[in-house]
Amino acid sequence: MDNRPIGVFDSGIGGLTVLKEIMEQLPDEDIIYFGDTARIPYGTRSKETVIKYSFQCIKFLLSKNIKAIVVACNTASAIALDEAVKAFDIPIIGVIEPGAKAALSSTKNKKIGVIGTSGTINSEAYQTRIRNMDKSMEVIGVSCPLFVQIVEEGWEDTDIAKMTAEKYLLDLKEHNVDTLVLGCTHYPILRYTLSKVMGDNVTLVNPAFETAKAVKEMLREKNLLNNKKIEEKPTYSFYVSDDPEKFRRIGGNFLRKEIRNIQKVDIENL
Amino acid sequence: MDNRPIGVFDSGIGGLTVLKEIMEQLPDEDIIYFGDTARIPYGTRSKETVIKYSFQCIKFLLSKNIKAIVVACNTASAIALDEAVKAFDIPIIGVIEPGAKAALSSTKNKKIGVIGTSGTINSEAYQTRIRNMDKSMEVIGVSCPLFVQIVEEGWEDTDIAKMTAEKYLLDLKEHNVDTLVLGCTHYPILRYTLSKVMGDNVTLVNPAFETAKAVKEMLREKNLLNNKKIEEKPTYSFYVSDDPEKFRRIGGNFLRKEIRNIQKVDIENL
Incomplete structure (x- = not known):
């Protein structure tokens, strides 16, 4: 068992649909979400840039002592996942x-x-x-x-x-x-x-739903599930690279609940 | 009189509506258009970044030997125009x-x-x-x-x-x-x-219309109008920082004519 949080990142706010599925399918897991809102969209960037940005997101999440990473961004999953799996010694799952x-x-x-x-x-x-x-x-x-x-x-x-x-x-x-x-x-x-x-x-x-299922399966296989006591509530922390206000406002519609605990991160100069 | 071209830049394709008005109101002028399509949108960037990008666009246009610059981007006009007017020794007009x-x-x-x-x-x-x-x-x-x-x-x-x-x-x-x-x-x-x-x-x-009017007035005041012979057609050149194909396809709808002569520029490493 492993009680460290799962790290999730996206180029912005959309990855919250993935987060929502993980919260529902793995209700005992703590999660740290990073939305790279200052550099959205990734879709128009070059391959090199998407890999660079994705690696910066991963390094930020690693600094939070996580046990696995979910790439909740379609572009980053398509372009940077294989490279990331090679470069980092931690389970990483994408959405594609x-x-x-x-x-x-x-x-x-x-x-x-x-x-x-x-x-x-x-x-x-x-x-x-x-x-x-x-x-x-x-x-x-x-x-x-x-x-x-x-x-x-x-x-x-x-x-x-x-x-x-x-x-x-x-x-x-x-x-x-x-x-x-x-x-x-x-x-x-x-x-x-x-x-x-x-x-x-x-x-x-x-x-998003299928990815949460894959995360659950992987954690179970690798014996990394959280063995929290039943009365303990999970912790969710949110980090963004730009103004948290838009994230708070629109993100609420994604999660169907108010998002608290959002911190701004200077992702380019970590 | 001054027969050098006018330089126009925008964060992408939208500035073509400004270009169109200049083409109509100043049919004798040659124009060089730069669309920073790789780094669109400017609207979500920090002030420092917008100024940096705008200065790069201006320096690129200056390398083409132009006589005046039109900032056809609302964000760049709002944030970088005053700084640019101070920094560069050339007439610069924004849209706001x-x-x-x-x-x-x-x-x-x-x-x-x-x-x-x-x-x-x-x-x-x-x-x-x-x-x-x-x-x-x-x-x-x-x-x-x-x-x-x-x-x-x-x-x-x-x-x-x-x-x-x-x-x-x-x-x-x-x-x-x-x-x-x-x-x-x-x-x-x-x-x-x-x-x-x-x-x-x-x-x-x-x-866009008002800006073209202001450009015409400014060129006339400073005696910078093009004195091309009536039978000479003006030259329009287009540069973008990302894939020219989307620019060609969507831009045609903006100008109501086919855009030829689009070149890709590596704006970050000029």
Whole structure:
């Protein structure tokens, strides 16, 4: 057993959907979250920059004496995960592998849709991972740039969200996909609207949920679960690299509870 | 007379609306445009970083032997213009001053609305500038984060654009503003939709148009206009710090013509 916290990082606020799933599936674990809000988005950065930033996030979390790291950012998972696993002597899990695996288990007609930011879709991270596991899969990626802002405005259940989803998802519906991967950490907030637009026959895959499952499995296998007494409450600490106020305000909508205990970190000069 | 080109820079693609106005009002001028697409958005950066980036953009343009500089970025105009005017020995014009002046001339009921990105609105750049010129003005700022993406998708005339505008502008309509400043370089593309939502009694102020007017006036005063022969066509060159493809694709919608001659620049290591 290991009672040290789990470290989670993202380029910003979206990783809170991953945090939420870990909190639900591993309610005894303490967690430290770092959101690199000053340098968001990672999606438009060069490969070298994404690796540099990700390593800085990991080093910051390591300074907090954690037992495992979750890369809750799609871009960092796609670009920096392999390098990080090689460079650091600690278990590290990203969001893409668990999401891709779940999509493969879910599809029956071998037609999978993936939605995400332009950066994630153009990187082909999910598409490549899924096809590498099974070449017979047809994977269609669609970037949905408006969704992040719609979620950050708290408009996920409005007509604007529904009409935007109808526009973005039209191609995927016409292609008759039976599985849709929510390849951006913001999108689980939109799942009811997305599900309504796609219809009951399409399974939504939430990589945040799948990643939390993978973390739980890994901790159990490596005997790293927290053996807290049942009456002890877990501790959650939040760090960001820019103004905590926006994080507090929008993050509350992600976690469905008030976020306290947010500290600002100068990530470039640690 | 001075036949060297005018230099224009922006954090990305939005400054093309300023370029378009300069092209129309000064059809004899050659122009060099730099879009710092690798480091967009400036709005979330620290003051020091915005000044550093803006100075790098200016130095790049100076290396092209220009006669004047237009800061076509709201954030850079708000934060770096005064420093730049002190540091460089060349005429430099930003977008905020011309926009603020035009709003003052336009309003009759002294109620002015300003819309922009969260960065521009929270910086209070337009609000402060207008109130400094006339303390009796009531200025209401509203940030409209979805508008940039709506324009970049080419959705400016859709129902989604109209419904989003109705949501964002509701407060301004209730406050009975008679003048609305389009405080983000993307927003002129949305002007028909914005005008429909605000109604005929509200004047839209386009800082891109006002800035081009100010540039023309300044060049005339300083005797720096281009005295090209009438049959000579002007030359437009484009530089960006990231993948030119997105710039080419979306930029075409801004200029209403195809953009050729785009070169990538490594702005951090010039």
